Amino acid sequence: MSVVAKVALATALSLTSVSASASTAYVSNEKSNTISVVDLDRLEVIQTVRVGGRPRGVTLSKDKKLLYICTSDANHVEVLDLASLKVVRTLPSGPDPELFVLSPDGRRLYVANENNNMVTVLDVERGAMEAEIPVGVEPEGMGVSPDGHWLVNTSETTSMAHFIDTKTLAVSGSVLVDSRPRFAEFTPDGKQVWVSAEIGGTVSVIDVATRKVVHKITFEIPGVRKPAIQPVGVRITADGKTAFVALGPANRVAVVDTATYRVESYLLVGQRVWQLDFTPDQKLLVSTNGASNDISVIDVGKRKVVKSITVGELPWGVAIR
Amino acid sequence: MMPVARAAWVLWVAGAMALASAGAAMGQPKEADWPCVQVLQPELSVGAMWSGPDPAQAATTWREMPAVMVLVQRVAPRRMPVDEATAEIRRFLAAVKDDRRGTATQIFAGLFESLNTERGTIIRGIQRYGARQSLLAERIEAVRRELDGLDPKTTDAKVRERRADLEAQMTWRARIFDDREKLLPLVCEQPAVIERRLFALSRVLSEELDKGGGN
Numbered sequence: 008m009s010v011v012a013k014v015a016l017a018t019a020l021s022l023t024s025v026s027a028s029a030s031t032a033y034v035s036n037e038k039s040n041t042i043s044v045v046d047l048d049r050l051e052v053i054q055t056v057r058v059g060g061r062p063r064g065v066t067l068s069k070d071k072k073l074l075y076i077c078t079s080d081a082n083h084v085e086v087l088d089l090a091s092l093k094v095v096r097t098l099p100s101g102p103d104p105e106l107f108v109l110s111p112d113g114r115r116l117y118v119a120n121e122n123n124n125m126v127t128v129l130d131v132e133r134g135a136m137e138a139e140i141p142v143g144v145e146p147e148g149m150g151v152s153p154d155g156h157w158l159v160n161t162s163e164t165t166s167m168a169h170f171i172d173t174k175t176l177a178v179s180g181s182v183l184v185d186s187r188p189r190f191a192e193f194t195p196d197g198k199q200v201w202v203s204a205e206i207g208g209t210v211s212v213i214d215v216a217t218r219k220v221v222h223k224i225t226f227e228i229p230g231v232r233k234p235a236i237q238p239v240g241v242r243i244t245a246d247g248k249t250a251f252v253a254l255g256p257a258n259r260v261a262v263v264d265t266a267t268y269r270v271e272s273y274l275l276v277g278q279r280v281w282q283l284d285f286t287p288d289q290k291l292l293v294s295t296n297g298a299s300n301d302i303s304v305i306d307v308g309k310r311k312v313v314k315s316i317t318v319g320e321l322p323w324g325v326a327i328r
Numbered sequence: 329m330m331p332v333a334r335a336a337w338v339l340w341v342a343g344a345m346a347l348a349s350a351g352a353a354m355g356q357p358k359e360a361d362w363p364c365v366q367v368l369q370p371e372l373s374v375g376a377m378w379s380g381p382d383p384a385q386a387a388t389t390w391r392e393m394p395a396v397m398v399l400v401q402r403v404a405p406r407r408m409p410v411d412e413a414t415a416e417i418r419r420f421l422a423a424v425k426d427d428r429r430g431t432a433t434q435i436f437a438g439l440f441e442s443l444n445t446e447r448g449t450i451i452r453g454i455q456r457y458g459a460r461q462s463l464l465a466e467r468i469e470a471v472r473r474e475l476d477g478l479d480p481k482t483t484d485a486k487v488r489e490r491r492a493d494l495e496a497q498m499t500w501r502a503r504i505f506d507d508r509e510k511l512l513p514l515v516c517e518q519p520a521v522i523e524r525r526l527f528a529l530s531r532v533l534s535e536e537l538d539k540g541g542g543n
Contacts, residue, residue: 230375256369258376258527275379275534278527298520299527315531 030286032293032327033074033089034302035062036319042076042087043302043318047291047327050304050314056092059085064106065324068131069113074326075131077104077118084116084129089328098134101127106190106324108149108158110173117158117171119146126160128176138176142169150191150200157215159200161188168202168213180218184211190282192241192250194265203238203252210238210252212268224252224263228273231257240282244289244307251292251305253280260294260303262310276303277315284325295322363458364516370451372444372523377530378436380537381429386437393434395420400438403529404446410525414532421536432533439529447522454515457508464505471498 032045040062044054060080067074074087077100084104086096100107103122107129110117115137118127126146128138143162150159151173158171166188167181185207192201199221202211210224226236237255243265244250250263259273260280277296285292285307292305300320304313362368374383390396399420403413417435424431475494478487 228375230378231373232371235369235373235376256376257373273379278524299524 030288030291030327031089032284032302032325033065033067033087034293034295034318034322035065035076035324036321037061037063037297037323038321039319041319042074043322044092045293045302045316045318047286047293047304050316052316052318054092055319056087058087058094059083059097063323064104064119065326066107066109066116067326067328069109071328075107075109075116077107077324079103079105079121084118096134098129098131099127099136100129101125101136101139106147106149108151110151111153111155115173117149117151117160117173119149119160121145121147121163124162126158126171140171140176140178142171142178143167143181148188148190148202150193152193152197152200152215153195154197157193157197157200159191159193159202161191161202163187163189163205166204166207168200168211170215170218182211182213182218182220184213184220185209185223189239190241192243194243195245195247201241201243201250203241205237205239205255208233208236208238210241210250210263222268224268224270226252226254226257226261226270226273228254228257228259231259239280240294242283242285242292244285249307251283253283253294255279255281256298258296260292260305272310274303274305274310274312276305276312277301281322282324284327286327293325293327295325297321297323361455361458361462363461363512364454366516366520368451369519370448372440372447372526374440377440377527378534380436380534381433383433383437383440386430386434387441390434390438390441393431396431396434396438399435400442404439404442406521406525410528413525413529417529417532418536421533429537432537436530436533439526439533443522443526447519450518450522454518457512457515461505461508464501464508468498468501468505471501 030047032047034043040060042056042058043052046053058076059078062076062078064077065074072089076085078085082102084098084100085094088095100118101120103120104118105121107116107118116129116131120127124144126140126142127136130137142160143165145163146160147163148161158173160169166186168184169178170180172179184202185204187206188202189205190203198215200213211220212222214221236257238252239255240253242251248265250265252261256279258278260276261270262272263270276294278298280294281297282295283292290307292307294303301315301317303315306313403416421428471494478491
């Protein structure tokens with residue numbers, strides 16, 4: 008067999024080995040105003056859907072039939088039906104929605120409004136705003152505990168993680184973290200929340216019960232200047248053992264052992280890596296790379312980038328079903 | 329994409345600003361002169377571009393390999409589209425019989441040095457551009473102050489002449505200022521254009537590393 012044939016065969020085999028999931032990724036392209044639909048079996052874009060201005064945060068409905076999209080410049084949330092790929096509904100969100108999280112029961116969307124320092128609570132079924140909760144300046148990251156009781160919002164300028172009781176819809180406490188917190192992710196057991204700080208260059212691990220920072224993860228990559236290491240998106244595997252942290256213009260995703268907080272590797276993905284999501288079987292992780300206009304597909308088990316796929320301009324968020 | 333003619337003009341401006349370097353009356357550019365909305369990042373990081381073999385040694389030896397040097401000089405400049413540069417790199421490496429990984433690392437080292445240097449030169453040029461705009465704005469302001477002090481209803485011929493002269497200066501300088509200001513967003517984009525190019529070509533080299541073979 009020639010070298011070329013061997014390489015072709017090896018590539019084909021490696022593609023088959025990751026294709027068992029047959030998942031679809033939905034990627035918001037902030038500048039193109041589109042959603043790229045990516046077949047993670049074939050590892051290619053199969054459709055591009057035009058949506059409202061500046062789509063950023065995206066998340067799936069509980070039944071995974073709908074995609075909610077923060078169309079920031081349109082000042083509302085759009086609902087994309089994933090069977091027809093048509094926007095079937097718009098929901099009020101307050102001005103400039105950037106990122107949101109769905110309550111575990113699927114009934115509420117908690118939306119961060121970057122411009123008016125509020126978190127909007129949206130009743131999805133009724134399509135109505137239930138409440139607006141004042142938080143810190145420039146709210147951004149949103150995380151919800153697995154039992155739905157606690158909502159954590161981060162405010163970029165105030166550099167705090169605000170704990171909101173979803174029963175009373177009031178802030179019950181705030182924890183100071185490092186500069187410009189971007190994202191909040193609960194561990195699957197609900198005991199910790201991990202908050203990334205873009206300018207601070209750290210991830211603060213907060214104990215939910217005591218509201219104390221129990222550990223601060225720092226990152227050091229040989230050959231990368233410190234200011235380029237800007238943690239943004241965080242995802243933790245369902246078994247709670249491994250965390251993945253997107254490091255912005257360092258173009259790397261850090262792989263962290265959650266037991267020791269040790270960074271085990273730094274995967275080179277694309278430029279200005281922003282948000283992350285797993286496939287439902289957790290075999291693959293997808294990163295959005297804003298400056299290189301692509302996404303990278305990571306084999307979670309092998310901790311290796313399988314492929315980078317060109318999408319629209321300035322890819323921001325990703326949700327996978 | 330911006331039109332080719334416009335892109336060429338922007339490159340020319342950035343280049344001209346860059347070349348008017350040492351000996352310039354304004355001296356060394358300062359961070360305060362950075363006129364762009366983009367965050368000033370004076371240097372690129374090797375580690376943000378490359379996870380292949382350590383390029384430290386290749387950084388000192390790539391010029392000693394004539395074929396690598398010729399390739400780097402051909403594919404680094406922005407006038408060659410990224411797709412063409414990609415194809416050239418792949419063709420070049422396909423023909424390498426021994427030590428493909430080493431050769432790819434040499435090419436990376438060469439591209440990093442060339443493009444990082446070019447980017448640095450452009451950044452210093454943009455800083456000078458910013459400094460000149462500040463200076464121009466100050467001069468316009470000085471002319472305006474002088475004009476404000478001269479009575480517009482004067483019958484004194486000398487004063488009227490001075491007013492006419494100042495008004496002409498003001499119009500001319502304001503026009504230059506505005507024209508430069510309009511160009512700024514495109515000029516400011518150039519460091520990122522180079523960064524994207526380097527990342528794209530580095531990724532091609534990484535893919536070639538992973539293909540193995542050639543050894």
